[in-house]
Amino acid sequence: MYKFTLFTYYLIVYFASYFAIVSYLVEGSKPVLQGTVEALFVDRSQVIYPGACKVINSTARQLKICRKDPGLQIVLSTAKSQAIEACEQYFQYDRWNCSLVFNGKEKKSIFNKIYRETAFVHALVAASLSHAIAKGCASGDLYRCSCLRTRRKYNTTQLKSGRCGDDFKYAKRLVKNFLDVKQVSSDAVAEILKQDVLIGIDSIGEHLKEVCKCHGFSGSCTTKTCWKRLTPFSSVMGLLKKHYHHAIKKKIVTSPAKSPSPARIKIRLERERNKLIYVQRTPNLCVSTKGRVCKDRNNCATLCCGRGFTVSKKTISKRCRCKMENCCFVSCDMCVEEVDVFTCK
Amino acid sequence: MTGTIIENLSGRKLAVLVTFLLLCQVTCFLIGGLVAPTPANAQNILATVCKDTTIMKNDTTKWFYNRGKGSCKTVHLGDMHTDLSETDVVFAFQMPVPRDDRILDFSRWQQNLIGVLQLDLKYHSQMEVKPRSTITIDARLAYKNKGDADEDWKLYTRSVEKRHLDCGIEVKTEEYLYNCSAIPLFELGSLHHDFYLLNIRLPVDTPDMNTNIGHIQDLWLTVINQNGGFTKVWLSLKTIFFPCIIAILAWFWNRIHMLQRKPVLLEKMLLSLGIALCFLNMPLEYLTLHFDLPFMLLLGDIKQGVFYAMLFSFWLVFAGEHMLIQDASAQSSLKQYWRHLSAVAMGCISLFIFDMCERGVQLRNPFYSIWVTDLGTNLALTFIILAGISTGVYFLFLCYMVWQVFINISQKRQSLPTMCSVRRLHYEGIIYRFNFLMLATLLCAALTVIGFILGQVAEGQWKWDETIEIEYASAFFTGVYGMWNIYIFALLVLYAPSHKRWPVSENTSDTQNLSEEIEFSPLPSERNSEISSLTSFIRKTTVD
Numbered sequence: 019m020y021k022f023t024l025f026t027y028y029l030i031v032y033f034a035s036y037f038a039i040v041s042y043l044v045e046g047s048k049p050v051l052q053g054t055v056e057a058l059f060v061d062r063s064q065v066i067y068p069g070a071c072k073v074i075n076s077t078a079r080q081l082k083i084c085r086k087d088p089g090l091q092i093v094l095s096t097a098k099s100q101a102i103e104a105c106e107q108y109f110q111y112d113r114w115n116c117s118l119v120f121n122g123k124e125k126k127s128i129f130n131k132i133y134r135e136t137a138f139v140h141a142l143v144a145a146s147l148s149h150a151i152a153k154g155c156a157s158g159d160l161y162r163c164s165c166l167r168t169r170r171k172y173n174t175t176q177l178k179s180g181r182c183g184d185d186f187k188y189a190k191r192l193v194k195n196f197l198d199v200k201q202v203s204s205d206a207v208a209e210i211l212k213q214d215v216l217i218g219i220d221s222i223g224e225h226l227k228e229v230c231k232c233h234g235f236s237g238s239c240t241t242k243t244c245w246k247r248l249t250p251f252s253s254v255m256g257l258l259k260k261h262y263h264h265a266i267k268k269k270i271v272t273s274p275a276k277s278p279s280p281a282r283i284k285i286r287l288e289r290e291r292n293k294l295i296y297v298q299r300t301p302n303l304c305v306s307t308k309g310r311v312c313k314d315r316n317n318c319a320t321l322c323c324g325r326g327f328t329v330s331k332k333t334i335s336k337r338c339r340c341k342m343e344n345c346c347f348v349s350c351d352m353c354v355e356e357v358d359v360f361t362c363k
Numbered sequence: 364m365t366g367t368i369i370e371n372l373s374g375r376k377l378a379v380l381v382t383f384l385l386l387c388q389v390t391c392f393l394i395g396g397l398v399a400p401t402p403a404n405a406q407n408i409l410a411t412v413c414k415d416t417t418i419m420k421n422d423t424t425k426w427f428y429n430r431g432k433g434s435c436k437t438v439h440l441g442d443m444h445t446d447l448s449e450t451d452v453v454f455a456f457q458m459p460v461p462r463d464d465r466i467l468d469f470s471r472w473q474q475n476l477i478g479v480l481q482l483d484l485k486y487h488s489q490m491e492v493k494p495r496s497t498i499t500i501d502a503r504l505a506y507k508n509k510g511d512a513d514e515d516w517k518l519y520t521r522s523v524e525k526r527h528l529d530c531g532i533e534v535k536t537e538e539y540l541y542n543c544s545a546i547p548l549f550e551l552g553s554l555h556h557d558f559y560l561l562n563i564r565l566p567v568d569t570p571d572m573n574t575n576i577g578h579i580q581d582l583w584l585t586v587i588n589q590n591g592g593f594t595k596v597w598l599s600l601k602t603i604f605f606p607c608i609i610a611i612l613a614w615f616w617n618r619i620h621m622l623q624r625k626p627v628l629l630e631k632m633l634l635s636l637g638i639a640l641c642f643l644n645m646p647l648e649y650l651t652l653h654f655d656l657p658f659m660l661l662l663g664d665i666k667q668g669v670f671y672a673m674l675f676s677f678w679l680v681f682a683g684e685h686m687l688i689q690d691a692s693a694q695s696s697l698k699q700y701w702r703h704l705s706a707v708a709m710g711c712i713s714l715f716i717f718d719m720c721e722r723g724v725q726l727r728n729p730f731y732s733i734w735v736t737d738l739g740t741n742l743a744l745t746f747i748i749l750a751g752i753s754t755g756v757y758f759l760f761l762c763y764m765v766w767q768v769f770i771n772i773s774q775k776r777q778s779l780p781t782m783c784s785v786r787r788l789h790y791e792g793i794i795y796r797f798n799f800l801m802l803a804t805l806l807c808a809a810l811t812v813i814g815f816i817l818g819q820v821a822e823g824q825w826k827w828d829e830t831i832e833i834e835y836a837s838a839f840f841t842g843v844y845g846m847w848n849i850y851i852f853a854l855l856v857l858y859a860p861s862h863k864r865w866p867v868s869e870n871t872s873d874t875q876n877l878s879e880e881i882e883f884s885p886l887p888s889e890r891n892s893e894i895s896s897l898t899s900f901i902r903k904t905t906v907d
Contacts, residue, residue, distance in 0.1 A: 157409035
């Protein structure tokens with residue numbers, strides 16, 4: 019079943035690429051969702067690919083989306099660097115330090131199977147994309163953000179009448195569209211990744227803050243307007259990391275006879291709607307934590323897997339006595355400081 | 364002798380009238396709920412940080428914007444810039460932002476523009492935001508119209524303003540964000556131009572200026588404007604109500620002039636209430652489609668204030684005129700109510716002064732806010748508290764008077780059995796209808812209050828099923844607006860003098876009734892035969 023759908027998928031992709039003048043297949047063998055997330059997260063080079071999306075090797079469909087809005091390629095590159103930076107920063111002291119391969123072995127890429135980390139990266143990239151798009155709408159970099167009028171009767175001539183506030187809704191729709199979430203829901207793996215992506219998008223939605231302003235009679239609250247405010251991406255990372263720790267392992271029965279139908283998977287996933295799902299247990303990462311720097315004694319206990327750690331004194335120059343200068347810039351002095359450095363044995 | 368229409372109207376006709384008015388009311392509510400969009404619309408705009416390389420910083424012909432030809436060079440605030448000073452950094456907000464692949468422009472139907480500034484401040488252990496710190500903003504607003512060149516921005520207004528920063532943080536960790544409350548920045552009473560541009564600088568003219576505002580990560584501006592679709596619906600309602608009320612007012616005044624006597628106080632009050640409503644209904648917004656009228660926000664407040672002042676005074680006089688204990692011979696005048704009315708006047712004047720201090724000054728400087736200085740805050744609070752106290756006192760007065768009226772009516776009711784049956788039935792009917800109108804007033808007031816509270820609690824929209832969506836906020840506005848129009852319409856109709864003669868007092872052979880007639884005749888109310896029969900009845904029984 020899985021193979022069959024993959025086959026039909028190849029067929030579709032084949033024809034799509036046949037008709038498109040410039041078309042690039044994402045990684046050759048993976049569905050759009052998986053391929054795009056992987057391409058955005060793995061590629062750390064500044065290579066500019068041909069086509070309108072620039073940041074990634076995109077499918078014909080994605081190229082079409084990028085061509086429609088020239089601002090999108092900037093947003094994509096923002097989303098990419100934002101996701102990578104945030105991941106590296108927030109997993110600095112974890113066993114998995116946001117590396118692309120496990121234990122430094124080239125063959126063990128986190129994208130080979132669906133590990134806990136793979137699930138997390140999918141959520142992270144989707145969250146970063148929706149955040150960047152919503153921000154792009156607000157700054158005016160994106161031109162095609164829609165007002166998402168709730169009622170159909172407002173046609174384009176009445177554009178100014180509709181509500182135009184919520185950029186996140188548009189971002190959510192565009193990310194789903196870009197990652198082709200609707201199309202991939204044909205097998206178990208795709209279904210799981212789809213859920214991971216949706217959790218990532220919704221984390222942004224959960225972190226929207228409602229702000230209200232009264233502007234009625236004499237400034238009283240007879241008229242009150244509320245809107246949703248986007249919070250910076252770093253504040254969403256906490257929630258995403260929590261999702262990473264609370265992720266659930268699911269078994270996929272591979273033999274064709276027992277393979278559960280997509281409908282049944284859907285039903286089973288329904289119960290764990292708000293959890294990240296992975297399939298493969300992460301290999302033991304303790305092998306690779308040797309020589310890693312940890313934050314404090316508590317952190318070292320977990321990071322060093324009980325092997326213990328060494329404490330060394332080291333003089334480093336560090337930014338200190340920081341202050342705001344000229345309203346908007348941080349200026350700091352450099353101080354030489356002696357600190358304890360914890361290193362795993 | 365004649366009375367008002369409500370006393371002579373048959374139950375059936377009254378029922379028809381009430382049903383008709385209720386239907387109008389429901390229509391008003393549904394128009395707001397189904398046709399009109401939300402009353403106001405908010406749009407978030409992220410600041411583009413521009414680099415100002417010019418030497419003359421006070422030049423108001425140089426503008427920074429991020430879309431179109433001649434857009435500015437952007438700066439990333441996260442990077443270190445040693446070559447830039449605070450005067451070189453400009454936060455630009457170009458509004459409106461494009462949507463649906465179109466470059467939008469503001470429409471004059473959108474009426475007004477309110478700007479709210481929000482700061483994303485990062486926590487740094489060495490640069491904490493101190494409590495009660497202020498931010499100084501050099502804000503310049505420019506406008507442009509369709510057909511102008513991309514760089515053709517013209518200065519609208521500029522001002523250097525101070526605002527309080529109200530920020531808190533839960534977990535003091537590096538890179539975490541402060542939770543800052545939104546800062547109201549400007550209010551434009553008229554949205555006359557197509558495009559606006561706000562350029563903000565954060566000057567450091569003195570050493571302590573803008574030093575404790577933390578690390579700015581992003582600056583957001585939320586602009587709120589009235590929805591064009593809502594203005595259209597609102598204006599159509601006004602256009603319908605305005606001639607209706609004028610017509611009924613003319614009819615009412617004509618009826619009074621057909622009488623031989625001079626109009627009594629209650630009728631004068633009704634007339635002025637009708638005029639106040641006309642003032643409120645006047646569809647002046649049509650003018651804003653052609654002229655730049657920044658005073659519309661203020662005028663709207665004044666119009667509403669005048670109307671509510673009149674309505675409150677009317678209720679007082681209405682209750683007072685049915686008090687039953689006043690000197691029957693004296694023609695009542697407003698002077699009798701000066702104590703009660705002073706509460707209304709007090710409340711209105713203090714609200715008016717507050718409004719003039721805030722929105723009045725905003726006519727000159729849209730960035731002005733009274734809440735920034737301590738003196739201003741105290742002043743504003745004083746006036747608001749005064750208005751609140753006056754309202755409280757007023758309602759105490761009103762409740763006391765209404766309570767007295769009900770007590771008097773129930774006392775007089777006890778003397779009803781001594782009258783002849785026909786007359787008694789008639790008087791009972793009058794009391795019933797008086798109560799009915801009191802009930803209507805209470806109902807209207809209660810509905811307004813309940814609607815308001817529901818609006819505060821509920822979200823903007825109510826979904827009944829997939830197809831029907833009620834835009835609650837709009838429905839509340841049109842519903843309440845329609846309700847008070849209909850209420851006053853009903854008052855004008857029902858309290859207009861009636862031409863009908865009383866059948867009971869003319870041709871009856873009942874001897875008991877005859878004796879009542881004789882009893883009635885020496886009363887002043889009988890001589891002045893056109894006074895409201897309710898009051899005449901009440902005065903008669905007082906003499907008893």
